[in-house]
Amino acid sequence: xxxxxxxxNQAIFRAGAAKVxxxxxxxxxxxxxxxxxxxxxxxERFRASVLxxxxxxxxxxxxxxxxxxxxxxxxxxxxxxxxxxxxxxxNGVGGVVFRSVTGSALVECVRKVAxxxxxxxxxxxxxxxxxxxxxxxxxxxxxxxxxxxxxALIVQGYKNKEIATRLGTTxxxxxxxxxxxxxxxxxxDRLELALFTIHHRILAxxxxxxxxxxNPARP
Numbered sequence: 001x002x003x004x005x006x007x008x009n010q011a012i013f014r015a016g017a018a019k020v021x022x023x024x025x026x027x028x029x030x031x032x033x034x035x036x037x038x039x040x041x042x043x044e045r046f047r048a049s050v051l052x053x054x055x056x057x058x059x060x061x062x063x064x065x066x067x068x069x070x071x072x073x074x075x076x077x078x079x080x081x082x083x084x085x086x087x088x089x090x091n092g093v094g095g096v097v098f099r100s101v102t103g104s105a106l107v108e109c110v111r112k113v114a115x116x117x118x119x120x121x122x123x124x125x126x127x128x129x130x131x132x133x134x135x136x137x138x139x140x141x142x143x144x145x146x147x148x149x150x151x152a153l154i155v156q157g158y159k160n161k162e163i164a165t166r167l168g169t170t171x172x173x174x175x176x177x178x179x180x181x182x183x184x185x186x187x188x189d190r191l192e193l194a195l196f197t198i199h200h201r202i203l204a205x206x207x208x209x210x211x212x213x214x215n216p217a218r219p
Contacts, residue, residue, distance in 0.1 A: 001046040002114050003030045007039035008078060009057050011157040012194040013099060017052060020103035027110065031195075033057075038068060047071050049114045054078045055088065065092055074113045081201055085120050095119040100201045136200030142184045145210050151179050152207035155194045 004027055008014045014028060014032050021027045031042035036058045043051060044067070051064075051073050060063050061193035068075055069092055075096040077088045094113035097106060098121050112119040143151065146167075153163045160178070164171045178190070187193045196203050 002027045002050060002110065003046060004028065005031045005033065005039065005046060005048045005051045005073075005112060007033040007036075007042070007051060008054040009034055010054070010155075011150045011156055012098075013054075013078070013198065015191055016198065017106060019195075020106055021110065024107055027107070036064075040064070043067055043071055043073060048073050050074050050076055050094075050110050052076045052078060052110070056080075063078045068092070076109055076113055076117070076119075081204065089118070089120065095111055097121045099198050100204065102199060105181065133200055133202045136202040138195075139185050139200065140203045142205045143181065146176060147184075148207040148210040149183050150174065150205075151181060151193065151197055152211040153203065154178075154190050154199050155207070 004021060006014050006017055006029060008017075011034065013072065014034070017030050018032065021029055030046040030048055030204060031038075032114075033039035033042050034057075039051070039053065043064075048071070049067055051063065053075060055061055055077055065075065074094040075092065077085075077093055079085050079088065079096055079098050081098050081100055085098075085099070088096050094116075095109045095118065098110055101109075101121055108123070108196060109119040139150070149167065153166065158166070160171050160174045164174045167174070178193075182188060182193065185193060185196055187196055197207060
């Protein structure tokens with residue numbers, strides 16, 4: 001049984017990764033962490049086979065690598081789309097995936113890394129998939145700028161009330177927008193919407209660009 005810890009500050013990505021891995025008979029999610037402190041505690045407690053970790057969660061990656069080595073836990077790092085994975089391949093990092101990784105690729109990565117192999121998502125295939133993503137492009141073109149902005153905030157894990165505050169409207173208005181978005185995208189809830197967006201890079205980038213333009217001064 002491959003014991004896996006998921007450590008990421010984006011709740012949607014954690015939920016999506018857990019959903020994918022939980023259906024595998026030989027994989028067990030033993031802990032999820034959204035802070036570096038929770039991650040280090042889980043690492044010491046569960047002695048997992050693999051730690052899936054967002055570098056953004058930890059200020060000192062070398063410290064985590066050292067702690068993981070002591071527990072004989074191998075690392076899979078979650079890079080942001082567009083990052084160079086090569087900078088992470090050091091000191092025992094076993095794998096690198098992007099946030100747009102498919103479920104099958106994530107499972108393959110975890111199994112390979114658990115065996116001591118190195119697995120890195122192909123940047124070229126990622127770019128080619130984005131360029132040829134007709135489904136993502138069609139959905140992107142169906143959504144209005146405001147809908148794209150809401151999609152981006154959903155992916156970041158914001159609740160309806162928080163989105164309403166950021167966009168200067170009411171929670172009911174956001175719910176109305178979301179119903180329209182679900183219909184246009186062909187999903188039934190916010191998790192499916194977030195996973196669809198993450199896996200269609202062309203849509204994710206368009207949503208992020210609209211949000212950045214609308215909120216240049218916000219974190």
